[in-house]
Each structure stands twice: as structure tokens, then as C-alpha cells.
Amino acid sequence: MEFYVISLLNSLVFGMLLFMLSSGLTLIFGMMGVLNFAHASFYMLGAYFAFQISQFAGFWTALVIAPILIGLLGAAVERFGLRTVHKHGHVAELLFTFGLAFMIEELILLIWGRVALNYQVPSSLDFTIFRLFESDFPVYRLFMLAISVFIFVVLYLLLTKTRTGIIIQASLTHPEGVGMLGHNVPRIFMLVFGGGSALAGLAGVIGGNYLMTSPSMAILLGPIVFVVIVIGGMGSLTGALIASLLIATLQTFAVGYDYSLIDLLAVFNIELGPEPWFPDLWRIKVENTGPLLPYLLMVIMLILRPKGIMGERES
Amino acid sequence: MKLKNMLLFLLGTVVCLVFSNSAFSADPIRIAYIDPLSGAFGDVGDAGHKHFKFMADKINSEGGVLGGIQLEIVPFDNKISAKESLVQLKHAIDQGIRFITQGNGSSVAGALIEAVKKHNKRNPDKTVLYFNYAAVTPAFTQEKCDFWHFRFDAHVDMKMQAITDAIKKTPSINKVYLIDQDYVFGHAVSAAAKKMLKEKRPDIEIVGDTFHPIGKVKDFSPYVAKIKKSGAQAVITGNWGADMSLLGKSVKESGLDAAFYTFYAGGLGTPSTMGSAMNGLRQVTEWHDNLSVEEDRPGDAEFRMSYNEKFGEGGKVPWYYGRIRTMMEMLVKAFNKAGSADPKAVAYAMEGMEHTTYYGKVVMGAKDHQLLQPLYISRFTKTDGKMVKYDRENTGFGPTTEAKTQTMDTATPSSCNMKRP
Numbered sequence: 059m060e061f062y063v064i065s066l067l068n069s070l071v072f073g074m075l076l077f078m079l080s081s082g083l084t085l086i087f088g089m090m091g092v093l094n095f096a097h098a099s100f101y102m103l104g105a106y107f108a109f110q111i112s113q114f115a116g117f118w119t120a121l122v123i124a125p126i127l128i129g130l131l132g133a134a135v136e137r138f139g140l141r142t143v144h145k146h147g148h149v150a151e152l153l154f155t156f157g158l159a160f161m162i163e164e165l166i167l168l169i170w171g172r173v174a175l176n177y178q179v180p181s182s183l184d185f186t187i188f189r190l191f192e193s194d195f196p197v198y199r200l201f202m203l204a205i206s207v208f209i210f211v212v213l214y215l216l217l218t219k220t221r222t223g224i225i226i227q228a229s230l231t232h233p234e235g236v237g238m239l240g241h242n243v244p245r246i247f248m249l250v251f252g253g254g255s256a257l258a259g260l261a262g263v264i265g266g267n268y269l270m271t272s273p274s275m276a277i278l279l280g281p282i283v284f285v286v287i288v289i290g291g292m293g294s295l296t297g298a299l300i301a302s303l304l305i306a307t308l309q310t311f312a313v314g315y316d317y318s319l320i321d322l323l324a325v326f327n328i329e330l331g332p333e334p335w336f337p338d339l340w341r342i343k344v345e346n347t348g349p350l351l352p353y354l355l356m357v358i359m360l361i362l363r364p365k366g367i368m369g370e371r372e373s
Numbered sequence: 374m375k376l377k378n379m380l381l382f383l384l385g386t387v388v389c390l391v392f393s394n395s396a397f398s399a400d401p402i403r404i405a406y407i408d409p410l411s412g413a414f415g416d417v418g419d420a421g422h423k424h425f426k427f428m429a430d431k432i433n434s435e436g437g438v439l440g441g442i443q444l445e446i447v448p449f450d451n452k453i454s455a456k457e458s459l460v461q462l463k464h465a466i467d468q469g470i471r472f473i474t475q476g477n478g479s480s481v482a483g484a485l486i487e488a489v490k491k492h493n494k495r496n497p498d499k500t501v502l503y504f505n506y507a508a509v510t511p512a513f514t515q516e517k518c519d520f521w522h523f524r525f526d527a528h529v530d531m532k533m534q535a536i537t538d539a540i541k542k543t544p545s546i547n548k549v550y551l552i553d554q555d556y557v558f559g560h561a562v563s564a565a566a567k568k569m570l571k572e573k574r575p576d577i578e579i580v581g582d583t584f585h586p587i588g589k590v591k592d593f594s595p596y597v598a599k600i601k602k603s604g605a606q607a608v609i610t611g612n613w614g615a616d617m618s619l620l621g622k623s624v625k626e627s628g629l630d631a632a633f634y635t636f637y638a639g640g641l642g643t644p645s646t647m648g649s650a651m652n653g654l655r656q657v658t659e660w661h662d663n664l665s666v667e668e669d670r671p672g673d674a675e676f677r678m679s680y681n682e683k684f685g686e687g688g689k690v691p692w693y694y695g696r697i698r699t700m701m702e703m704l705v706k707a708f709n710k711a712g713s714a715d716p717k718a719v720a721y722a723m724e725g726m727e728h729t730t731y732y733g734k735v736v737m738g739a740k741d742h743q744l745l746q747p748l749y750i751s752r753f754t755k756t757d758g759k760m761v762k763y764d765r766e767n768t769g770f771g772p773t774t775e776a777k778t779q780t781m782d783t784a785t786p787s788s789c790n791m792k793r794p
Contacts, residue, residue, distance in 0.1 A: 061602045064627075068594040172416030173641070173690055174618065176767060178648040186628065193601060194628030269591055270618055270646040274413040278591060278615070313585075313595035314602075345599075346555060349589040 060191035065310045067190075071199045073306030074206035075268070078261040079279065080286040080298045081213060082254025088230045088293020089250050091148060092140070095155040098280035099162035100255045104128050104262020105271040106170055109177040117180035125260040132255025136248045159276070166273050174272035202264050209257065213295060226250060230293050231370065285352045289359050291369025300367055305352045312348035401443040402714050404429075404504075405465035405473040407458055407485070410450035413588070414614065416690075417477060420641045421506075422448050423684040424694050425474065428701035438708040444701075453477055455484035462488055466501060471716050474700075476507030476526070479558050486513060489521045497794070502716035504704070506697055510561055511785075514743035518789035521716070523723055523742045525700040529558070529611070530785045532657045533565040535748045535778045536634045539655075540607060541573045542776075546632065548580045550605035552596060554616055555584035562611030562636070580605050588615060593623035605631050613637035618646035625650035638753065641693050644766040651753040651770040660695020660732070661751045661772040662763040670731040677763070688767045699735055699746065703728050717794060734780055741789035748783050750776040 083097045104124055111120035135158065143150040178184075179198045187197040217223040229236045229246050237243045269275070286305060290297030319340045323329070334340055347354075359366060406425055408418035429444040437443045447470060449461035458481045465473060475485055482505055493500045503522045505513065511528045540546050551566050553559030563582055570577050580603035583596060590596070597620075600608060608631050612620055617637050624633065625647075637643060638654040639661065647654075665674035680692040703726055704719075710726075711718035725739030735746040751772035756764045764771040 061598050064598045064601075065595055068592070068598065072592045072594075167415075171686070171689075172419055173686075174416070174615075174643075174646040176645040176648055176689075184649075189628075193598070194626065196626045199626070268622075270615060270622070272615070272642070272646065273415075274615065277413065278588070282591075310592075310595040313583075314599055346584060346586070348595075349586050 060193065061314060063190055064193050064195075065314060066307075067195065067199070069303070069307040069310040071203050072310065073303035074203055074210075075261060075265050076282065076286055076306060077299050077302035078206050078209055078257055079265075080283045080290070080302060081209070081295055082257035083283055084287040084290060084293055084295065084298045085226075085230075085250050086254045087287060089226070089233070090140075090151075090247055092151045092155065093284070094251075094254075095152070095280075096135075096158040096162060097155075097254070097258055098276040098283060099159045100128050100132060100258040101262040101265070101279065102166065102271075102273075102276040103131070103162060104259030105177065105266025105275065106166055106175070106262075107259070108263040108266060109175050109271055112177070112180070117182075121260075121263055124263045125256045128259025128262075129252045129256030132259075133248050133252030135255070136251035140251070141244060141247075159280075163273060163276065170273075172273060174270055175266075177267045177271040179267045198268065202268060205260070205264060209260070210295075210299060217295065222246075222249075282352060285356045287366075288356050289352075289366055291366025294366070294368035294370070297366055297368030305355070308351045308355065309348045312351055313345045315344040318343045399442050401445040402438065402472070402708070403445045403447050403468075403470045405447050405449055405461075405470045407449045407451050407461050407465065407473055407475045407481075408477050409453040410448060412452050414453045414477060417614070417641050418450075418453075420684075420690050421476060421694065421697070422446065423690075424680075424692070424697040425701070427680050427684060428698060432701060432705055438705050439712070439714065442714070451475070451481060453481060455480050458485055459488050462492075462501075466492065466499070471500065471714070472502050472504070472719075474504040474506055476505065476694075479508045479510035479513075480556075482508030482513060483510070483517070486517065486519050486522050490519050493521055493794070500716040500794075502720055504700060506694065506700055510557060511565075514738070514741040515788045516790075518741050518787075518791050520720060520742075520791055520793050523720070523737065523744070525696045525703075525744045527659060527746065527748055527783055528743065528785075529561045530565050530569075531783045532636060532748065533562065533569055533609075534783060534785060535657050535750055535776070536609060537566070537569040537573050538778065539634070539750050539776045540570070540577070543607075543632070546607045547576060548578050548603065548605045548607075550581040550583075550600050550603055550608045550631070551579065552581070552583045552585070552600070552608060552610045552612070552620070554587040554612055556587050559584055559587070559611055562609070566609045585616070590616065590619065593620045594627065596620070597623040597627045597629055600631065601627065601629055607632040607634060609634045611636045613640050614643065615646070618643050618650075621647040621650040621654060625652070634750070639693070639751075639765050639772060641690065642766075644753075644768045644770070645689065648768055649770070651765070651768050652755070653753065655750055655752045655775065656772065657748055657750050658695070658772075659699075659746050659748055661749060661774070662691070662765055663751075663761055663771055663773055664732060664749065666760055666762045667774055668732060673731040688764075691766060695730075696744070696746070699728065699730055699744070702730075703735075703737065736780065738784075738787070740791065741787045742791075743787070745780050745783055747780050748778040749774050 079101055086094050107124040108120040111123050143154045183198045183201055185197055186194040187200055188195050225241055286301045290301030406422050408421055409415055410418045425446045429446050433443045451458035451461050489501050489503045505524045507526050509526055509528045511530045514524050551563050553562050633654045635656050638656045644651050677692045685691045707719045707722040711722040723737055726737045728735050733747050737744050751774050753770045754761055754773055756771045761771045761773050
């Protein structure tokens with residue numbers, strides 16, 4: 059029982075962190091049709107900025123300032139980078155973000171070095187809020203959860219209840235039409251790109267000390283974010299939320315099970331010989347497959363429902 | 374004007390080249406350092422390079438080897454890939470380098486041992502010698518041992534010997550959990566733990582034997598929940614790098630109360646990621662920051678300080694590989710004993726060599742080329758300015774010795790059957 063409750067809470071926290079990262083990416087993709095390879099790099103920058111700012115002004119200032127800086131940076135990247143290469147088509151845009159990811163990583167290596175940073179949870183949030191059965195539940199996880207839920211609610215209201223949100227929604231599906239109506243679509247693009255980057259930055263601020271802050275953090279989390287938006291459906295916020303939680307739960311719970319194919323066969327009273335074909339395949343346990351399951355899910359999703367859980371566009 | 378500048382520049386270059394060549398009468402002995410210098414493990418490789426460079430500078434300032442010949446460390450980036458390492462090995466050999474050293478990754482080490490062996494068979498007049506300072510799969514000095522390979526780090530079985538000895542003496546431990554990375558090294562750790570615990574404490578129950586993908590897990594809390602569920606009082610892990618830091622962080626957060634016996638909790642870059650999660654973790658190493666205080670060796674403390682001042686980046690990347698010092702000092706002895714820089718002569722000189730470090734006698738195995746050295750189990754605690762004087766990577770937590778295994782007690786039975794040239 060303890061294991062299930064704790065695992066459920068853990069999946070919720072990790073899932074919401076994933077959501078915060080993928081929400082920006084899914085909006086950017088849905089709107090501009092650009093898969094932003096540098097998105098996880100903004101997440102990494104968020105953590106590094108937060109570390110640097112918290113050295114001078116403390117964690118709470120960093121929590122506010124770092125995402126704003128990353129957002130401005132993202133907006134600038136859109137305004138002066140992406141918009142310039144836009145006329146050369148999607149391939150150019152894709153390559154641009156790809157190159158940007160490398161640039162950011164090298165820049166971080168130059169400024170902060172190769173070694174992981176000592177960016178820790180602030181002491182005001184470094185205590186146990188409650189004990190569940192025999193396990194501690196740190197207040198910082200609750201804090202992460204609160205922030206990400208807050209972000210989801212704000213984003214949801216922003217997109218459905220405000221005029222800007224409605225224009226963004228419209229540009230997601232009918233960018234030309236919105237342009238025809240006299241709205242400044244490029245400015246909306248810039249806004250969305252900046253906003254999406256700020257969200258990634260925020261995820262970096264609170265994820266950097268929860269997980270770790272090192273030059274490899276973008277590579278570590280990057281691929282999974284793409285999986286989230288593919289499964290959730292490109293451009294769908296709710297889809298991203300569902301997919302994030304689904305993936306986190308899947309990964310978290312897979313760890314708890316020791317069953318392998320041998321056990322499955324045993325149910326049917328089949329025993330493997332002493333030297334079966336592909337000996338390693340049979341011994342793989344469910345827990346070993348945990349980190350692979352999201353990718354498996356993505357492949358299945360692409361075969362059965364290419365537009366994702368909540369996606370609206372086929373292409 | 375432009376042409377004139379260009380000519381002047383060319384002339385200058387030529388003059389420089391001529392002078393630099395004549396300035397040193399004897400060419401330095403070059404040692405190729407083949408390890409990752411970029412990518413996810415670039416930080417570890419970079420720090421290793423600095424350790425070697427520091428030692429080479431020290432040796433050179435003390436007069437070099439063979440009556441005044443300097444040592445030079447030449448870095449090659451292998452991106453921690455076995456394939457790339459072979460390319461870099463070829464580059465090094467083409468440049469006339471006859472000594473190589475590498476440490477990160479047993480897959481790389483395995484490939485290098487084979488490649489060096491083949492090269493030396495085909496080019497008996499241009500042999501290459503390989504010093505391994507950190508790849509610890511036991512086979513390299515056991516069934517796969519080779520004359521051209523020397524290992525200066527204790528291998529998995531030797532380190533596990535020290536860990537299981539410590540567990541043997543702790544009667545309160547009767548449930549042990551094993552968590553390791555799913556590749557050759559992780560499996561070696563798990564197998565050694567199971568075998569030795571069975572021999573030393575048959576009453577101990579192995580309540581978990583988990584393998585997780587290497588470098589892929591972002592959040593270890595599910596694994597920690599599982600460890601908790603198993604009721605283990607002790608955990609043994611060979612995890613290193615991010616897999617160690619993230620595991621440590623999750624353990625601290627969940628308040629899991631189990632003794633953690635690790636190989637690499639103090640590994641380069643790991644403590645700074647973990648911060649206060651270092652508290653209470655144990656590691657097995659041949660050297661640690663507070664040994665000089667505990668055994669009263671001011672010379673070693675001074676050495677540590679001088680390295681940290683030069684390359685430590687304000688304590689962020691402090692001295693770590695005690696064995697690199699041992700290795701370089703033994704190498705100097707081997708050169709001088711052999712009387713030449715011929716790899717074969719150096720290898721024969723190295724075999725069975727004894728050396729005295731600050732912490733006792735070490736011996737290079739004559740039969741298997743495995744260095745025997747004292748091993749320490751240390752536990753990380755808050756620095757107190759007394760016995761726990763120095764912390765690791767500015768975390769405020771430093772190692773303190775819990776158990777020492779003497780040089781000769783670290784030996785494990787060897788199945789090495791070496792062919793000598």
C-alpha cells in the first residue's frame with residue numbers, strides 16, 4: 059500500500075514537471091510547425107540562470123527573474139533568428155533550432171564548466187511536510203506540484219478565456235485566416251515562443267535542484283519531452299497534461315514489478331530450456347523496461363492514432 | 374605591406390620552430406591520455422587529465438626521468454566510445470607515442486587491451502604499453518589479462534571484498550538490496566556482492582537485485598520506494614556519475630534509513646550535484662580527502678592543497694585519484710630501473726614492483742599486473758574542523774574512515790595465465 063501511494067505521488071510530481079516542459083513545446087509546435095530542438099536547452103538555461111541569480115539574490119528572486127530572462131531570450135531567438143530563416147522553409151527552421159541547442163550547450167560549458175553545479179533546494183523548502191506510512195514527503199515536491207498546477211490553470215484560462223488566447227488558439231489551426239483578419243501573426247508567434255521558453259525556464263528553475271544541474275541535463279530530458287507532445291497530440295495543452303502524467307505513472311510503476319517473460323510463460327506452465335534462443339530477452343523484467351515504455355507507447359500511438367490523444371491535426 | 378607582414382610572420386614561425394627544437398636536446402617521453410574530453414562525461418575526463426598533468430609537472434620539476442628527460446601528457450578525446458578510442462590509439466601510435474593511459478569505461482578498456490595486444494604482436498619493434506587507472510572489470514587482470522596492460526585501480530571483486538567485510542562486521546544488517554547500472558560493470562558488481570555475501574554472511578537475505586538503464590533514469594524516487602518496500606538495512610551500488618547523484622538525492626528526500634555502500638559517491642562531480650544528500654553515504658576508495666588528517670601525513674595534505682590551488686577551481690574539482698599519484702611515481706621508478714623508455718623493458722621493470730605511498734606499501738602483481746593497495750571504507754559526514762577537516766567539492770561533507778583493508782588483504786585469487794614476449 060505504501061509503495062502505491064508513494065509511487066502515485068511521485069508520478070504526479072514528475073508528470074507535472076514533464077508537463078511544464080512540454081506545454082511550451084507543444085504550443086510552439088502546434089502554432090509554428092517547428093519542432094524546437096532547443097527547447098530542452100532553455101530548460102537547462104533556466105536551471106543555470108536560477109543558480110547564478112540565487113547566488114546573489116536568493117531562490118525566490120531567481121524563481122521570478124530566471125523564467126522572465128529565458129522568456130525574453132526565447133522571444134529574441136524567434137524575432138531575430140527563426141523569423142529570418144522562416145522564409146527558407148521548415149527544414150531551415152529545424153536546423154536552426156538544432157544548431158541553437160548545440161550553441162547553448164557549448165556556451166554553458168564555456169561559462170559554467172563541465173562539472174555539475176551545486177544548485178540545491180533552498181533551506182526554507184528543505185524539510186519534510188508529512189510522513190506517509192514510513193516515507194518522508196519533502197515539502198519541495200509539494201511546492202513543485204503547486205507551481206505546475208498553478209501554471210496549468212493559468213495557461214488554460216489564458217488560452218480559453220482571454221482574447222489573446224482565442225487568437226493564439228485560432229492561429230494554431232488557421233494561421234493564414236488569423237492573418238487575413240488583420241492580427242499581427244508574427245507577433246503572436248514571438249509571444250508564444252517567448253512564453254513557451256519561459257515555461258521551460260521555469261521548469262529548469264524548479265527541476266534543476268530537484269534533479270540536477272549539469273551540461274547533460276538537456277540531453278537527458280530532451281527526448282522524453284518530444285515523446286510527450288507526440289503522444290499528447292501536437293498543440294494540445296490537455297493532451298500534453300494527460301501524456302505527461304501517463305508517462306510518469308508508467309515509468310514509476312514499471313519499476314515496482316519484477317516479472318519477466320519467464321514468469322509469464324510459467325503461468326501457462328511452459329518452461330524454457332537451459333539455453334533458450336535470445337537468453338537476454340527472456341530475463342528482461344518489467345522494471346528494466348521502465349525508461350523504454352514511453353518510446354514504445356509513442357510507436358504504438360503513431361501506428362494507431364498518429365494525431366495523438368487530443369491532437370486535432372493529422373499532419 | 375600585407376606581403377611584408379606575411380613574410381615576417383613566416384620568418385618568425387620558422388625561427389621559433391628551429392629554436393624550440395634545439396632548446397631541448399632530448400625529446401620528452403609522451404604519454405597519451407585517451408579519455409572523454411567532451412560530451413556527458415567530459416568533466417570527468419577533463420579532471421583526470423589535470424591529475425596527470427599535475428603529476429607530470431611535478432616529476433619534471435624534480436628532474437624528470439632517466440637523468441633529465443621530461444614527461445609529457447598528450448590528451449586524446451575518445452568520447453567514451455570504444456570505436457573512437459581505437460582511432461585515437463592509432464593517432465597516438467602514428468605520432469610515435471609508446472605509452473597510453475585510460476580509465477573511464479570498461480568497454481573502452483577491453484577494446485584497448487585487445488588493440489594494444491594486436492599492435493604489439495605485429496610491431497614487436499614499436500610496442501605500446503597501456504596503464505589503466507580506473508576501468509575495474511575483474512577480467513582484465515584475470516582471464517583476459519595481458520602483458521601489455523597494467524591496472525592501478527582495485528577491481529570490482531577487491532572493492533566488494535572491502536564492502537562485504539564491513540557488512541560482515543555489522544550484525545544489524547540482515548537484508549541487503551543491490552541496485553546497479555545495466556551493463557557489464559553493474560552486473561559484475563551485483564555478481565560479486567551476491568557471491569561474497571553468501572560466503573561471509575549466509576544469513577543475509579538479498580531482498581532486491583535491480584538493474585536500471587545506464588544514464589537514462591531522471592528520477593530515482595520509484596527505485597527508492599521499492600528499496601523501502603523491501604525493508605533493506607543496507608544497499609550496495611556501483612552507480613557512478615548522474616546515476617549516483619540522482620539516486621543519492623532521492624534517498625535523502627524519502628528519508629530512507631539504510632546504509633549505502635557505494636563505489637563512487639565521492640566520484641568527480643557527484644558530490645556537488647548531491648549537496649547535503651552526501652550525508653551518511655559510504656564509499657570504497659584507495660584515497661580520500663581526510664586520510665592525511667587521520668593518519669597524520671602533512672605531506673599528503675600539502676600535496677592535495679597544491680593541486681587544488683592549481684586545478685581545483687576553488688575546491689569545486691579537487692584531487693580525487695590518489696592512484697594516479699601512485700601510478701606516476703611507480704612509472705618514474707620503472708623508467709629508471711629499466712634504464713630506457715622501451716615499453717617492454719618498462720613493463721618488465723614494473724612487474725612485482727613495490728612502492729611506498731603515504732599510506733603503506735603497494736605492490737604491482739607480477740603475475741596479473743594488478744596493483745595491490747590499501748582500501749578504505751569511508752562515510753561522509755559534516756566537516757568538524759578536526760578529523761573531518763576537508764569536505765568534498767565544497768559540499769560541507771567530508772569522508773571519514775570506517776574501515777581499512779590492508780594491501781595484502783585486498784588480493785583475490787587470480788586466474789591470469791599471461792603470455793610473455
